[in-house]
Amino acid sequence: MLTIQDIQETNRMIAENKLDVRTITMGISLRDCAHPNIKQFCQNVYDKITRSAEYLVQTGEDIEAEYGIPIINKRISITPVAIAAESCRTDSYVPVAEALDAAAKEVGVNFIGGFSALVEKGYTNGDKILINSIPQALATTERVCSSVNLGSTKAGINMDCVREMGEIIKRTAELTRDRDALGCAKLVVFANVPEDNPFMAGAFHGVGEPEKVINVGVSGPGVVKRALEDMKGADFGAVAETIKKTAFKITRVGQLVAQEASRRLGVPFGIIDLSLAPTPAVGDSVAHILEEMGLESCGAPGTTAALALLNDAVKKGGLMASSHVGGLSGAFIPVSEDAGMIAAVECGSLTLEKLEAMTCVCSVGLDMIAVPGDTTAATISAIIADEAAIGMINNKTTAVRIIPVPGKKVGDTVEFGGLLGYSPILKVNKFSSEAFIARGGRIPAPVRSLTN
Amino acid sequence: MKIVITIVGQDRVGIIAMVSNILAEKNVNILNINQNIVDGFFNMVMIADMTASKISLKDLQQLLRGKGEEINLDIKVQHEDIFQIMHRI
Numbered sequence: 001m002l003t004i005q006d007i008q009e010t011n012r013m014i015a016e017n018k019l020d021v022r023t024i025t026m027g028i029s030l031r032d033c034a035h036p037n038i039k040q041f042c043q044n045v046y047d048k049i050t051r052s053a054e055y056l057v058q059t060g061e062d063i064e065a066e067y068g069i070p071i072i073n074k075r076i077s078i079t080p081v082a083i084a085a086e087s088c089r090t091d092s093y094v095p096v097a098e099a100l101d102a103a104a105k106e107v108g109v110n111f112i113g114g115f116s117a118l119v120e121k122g123y124t125n126g127d128k129i130l131i132n133s134i135p136q137a138l139a140t141t142e143r144v145c146s147s148v149n150l151g152s153t154k155a156g157i158n159m160d161c162v163r164e165m166g167e168i169i170k171r172t173a174e175l176t177r178d179r180d181a182l183g184c185a186k187l188v189v190f191a192n193v194p195e196d197n198p199f200m201a202g203a204f205h206g207v208g209e210p211e212k213v214i215n216v217g218v219s220g221p222g223v224v225k226r227a228l229e230d231m232k233g234a235d236f237g238a239v240a241e242t243i244k245k246t247a248f249k250i251t252r253v254g255q256l257v258a259q260e261a262s263r264r265l266g267v268p269f270g271i272i273d274l275s276l277a278p279t280p281a282v283g284d285s286v287a288h289i290l291e292e293m294g295l296e297s298c299g300a301p302g303t304t305a306a307l308a309l310l311n312d313a314v315k316k317g318g319l320m321a322s323s324h325v326g327g328l329s330g331a332f333i334p335v336s337e338d339a340g341m342i343a344a345v346e347c348g349s350l351t352l353e354k355l356e357a358m359t360c361v362c363s364v365g366l367d368m369i370a371v372p373g374d375t376t377a378a379t380i381s382a383i384i385a386d387e388a389a390i391g392m393i394n395n396k397t398t399a400v401r402i403i404p405v406p407g408k409k410v411g412d413t414v415e416f417g418g419l420l421g422y423s424p425i426l427k428v429n430k431f432s433s434e435a436f437i438a439r440g441g442r443i444p445a446p447v448r449s450l451t452n
Numbered sequence: 453m454k455i456v457i458t459i460v461g462q463d464r465v466g467i468i469a470m471v472s473n474i475l476a477e478k479n480v481n482i483l484n485i486n487q488n489i490v491d492g493f494f495n496m497v498m499i500a501d502m503t504a505s506k507i508s509l510k511d512l513q514q515l516l517r518g519k520g521e522e523i524n525l526d527i528k529v530q531h532e533d534i535f536q537i538m539h540r541i
Contacts (some may be wrong), residue, residue, distance in 0.1 A: 002532070004486040004497045005457055006539040011528075066509055068530035247540045256537045 001165030002102030010249075014069060017222035018284045019156075019250060021257045023073040024060050025198030026267065027205035027213040028052045030084035038088040042099035049076060049103035049112075052212055057108040059264050063257055071257065072419075073391045077203035077215075078114035086126030093130050097137035099247075100325070104143040111186075113203030115146040118193070119156040121442070131161070134168050138183035139175035145201035151191035151388035153395045157443040162388065165189050166437065170404060173373070177406040180414045183404040184302045185368065189384050191391030191398050196271050197327040202364075202399060213270035214262045215327065218254030218318075219277040220246075221286045224310075228292040230390065239293060240313045247274065247317030255322045273327030274318030275363060276310070276336035280421035286331050287340025287350075298340055307331060308361035328397060330363020336416060336423035337368055345424045352383075352426050360390050365399035370414045370423040373406040380404065382433035385443075393446055454532035455481070455509065455515065461525035463494040464477050471498070471527070474519065478512065479505045494525070499532065 001048045013019040033044035053076055060074040078084070078100070085096050097115055104112040115137055117127040134146050148165060153159035169184055176183035188202040195206020198215035205213070231239055254272045262269035278286045289299035290306040311330040319325055333355065335341045344350035352369065359365040365387045371380075384400045391398030405414045408425050415422040458468065467501065475482060480502045487496040502512065513529045520527035 001484060002456070002499065002535050002539065007497050007535050010535050010538050011458060034470065062510075065513065066531045067534040068528060069534060252537045253534060256533060 002043050003335050005356055011068075013249070015221070017226045018281060019220045019223050019253070020070040020072050020220040021216060021254055022275070023075050023198050023217040024056070024071060024257065024261050025075040025077055025203055025215045025217065026053050026056050026265070027077045027196070027209055027215060027270065029205055029211050030079040030145070030210065033084055034087045036087055036089050038085070038090045038095055041085060042095055045096065045131035045295055046103045047098045049078070049100070051098055053107040053411065055265060055431050061262055062264070067256070069253055069257065073183055074109055075109050075198070075200060075203065076107070076112045077205045078112065079205050079207070080114055080116040080118060082117035082126040082130035083126070083207065085130070086124065092136070093127060093133040094136045094140065094416065097133070097141045100144050101141035102358045109143070111143050111145050111200040113145040113147065113200050114205060115144050116204045118149045118150065119158055119161050120149055120152045120191075122158065123130050123161070131164060131168060134187060135171040135175050135183065138172050138186050145186045145203065147188045147190060147193065147202045147204060149190040149193040150384075151392050152301070153192060153392050153448075154228045156445040157191065157385065157388045157392055159385065160440045162385045163378075163437050163440055166379070166382055167376035169402060170377045172353050173404045173406055180408075180416065181403050181405045182416060185401065185416055185420050187401065189400045191388035193398060194397055195328050198273050199275065199277065199328060201401065210268055212267045214258060214265065215270040215273065216254050216258035216261070217273040217275055217277065217327065218250050218333030219275065220279050221251040221289055222274065222283040223250060225285070225289045225292050227282070228289065236309060240309055241422070242311035243310060247314045248321045251318035251321035254396065269324070271326030272318070272322040274314055274322070274325055274329040275327070276314055276331045277420055278332060278334065278341075280337055280339055280342070282339055285338045286333060287338050287344055291340060297349035298344040299354045303354065304357050304361055307333070307358050311362050328363045332364055332367060333362050334367035334401070335369055335426070336421040337419060338421070342421070342423060345426060348447045354427060356386060356390070359387060359398055360394060363392070364397060367401050368403070368420065369401070370403045370405050370425050371410070371428050372409045372425055373404055374409070375404045375428050376434070378432065378434045378437040379428060381437045385437070389443070392443075418419050453503055453509070454499060455480075455528050456532050456535060457498040457500060458528045458530075459494065459498070459520070459525055461494055461520070462521065463492055467494055468496070468523065470519065471516065474516065475500060478507045480507075480512070488509050510527040519534075
């Protein structure tokens, strides 16, 4: 029989420490939608998505009500559009993005991910069209998210695409300048991208995935922070144990929600993404966990070690709690979506360079970084190259979601609203990388032994 | 199906009577009650079995929430599995 303490602990996690399931994401294959006529293709896509996800939002809301656990987002990921739309005779996939946006609105999901291309080794014709369509697609749609994978440990880094993505990000910022470059918040550049990630903006339905699948992303930085408050002065072994136990409990809730959603929708369960995903709300911050370990402010020396411990302990605790784990799994460090990160940038303790170091040990990369509007395309490309190199060499996922906000400079603040939060503009190294980025070509895949 | 009912609010006469009356009326069987008063605040956790009941969980949630609001009580009804899965392997 359950004890009153168990029941009160769970309800305190939900009510006071903001434990929630961050997203139920339904993956849908669009491979059977292909058609040479783009209008017909868009119709096929719209029909398939609205039919497959008709009950997704309602099911999420039912589970939320019955178990009393908030489920913040219901989302959809699809086969990368560069693959699904490749047989269309067209030079732009913007109409596809519009069809996706309409389908997302029809079924009531807040984001749909998969306006994507995988080009770590080179471009197909569809990849080229997709990448060129990104700025316009993100400017004219509201809910479509885009991602490009341009590097991997096995293939190396496609430096032509690195160069191009700097320009694409700048153009996206320009086309959405009236919304403080919001388009860039819906665009992620990856190395070693996972094909079953339920989190936006980088979600898509990979080519090895089944017809449809349910992936769930859990969260709960506030719960971990709260658990560590009882561990003041304890050594790191005890800290890691506490995080593991907390991650286990959080993940069990995700597993329950995933199983229920899968059963009720008649769609197979894919994975749980064991992530600590912050929101700008007070008490929902990853930075505050690091500070709870004894750092005056996130970004202080020791931050990388603290994050490494946190990331590893979350995985160890979560792995036993779920039958299948995947996605990004680890701690996210999106600056604008984390009250502690925002404060750390504002007080000068957290810089772009320190964030880069942190990405070596966290689950993703440079995420939701607002930089001055006059940051050049080459500099953005070079930042992407650095992140992709960290991912390639360390055999991990890295990503860049960077927002050069037109008209803004260091000292200004930008407001994206909702879960995307707000951010001070970060300072960027002013020295040029033009000639480096102009080279193009491919950085060869790294050697996997002699790993010093 | 087992459910967990959590009640929090200002103490007064007849809270348990009101809730157990509703549950009896709906054929929901109470399995366990744990209740205390801290600084005038009423705190109760109840585990019940609604297998034999005709009312749906959603309707029961709504009914108890509504009755609770009338007398300034927060009454929450949840499926028991969320607690089981978190605290029992």
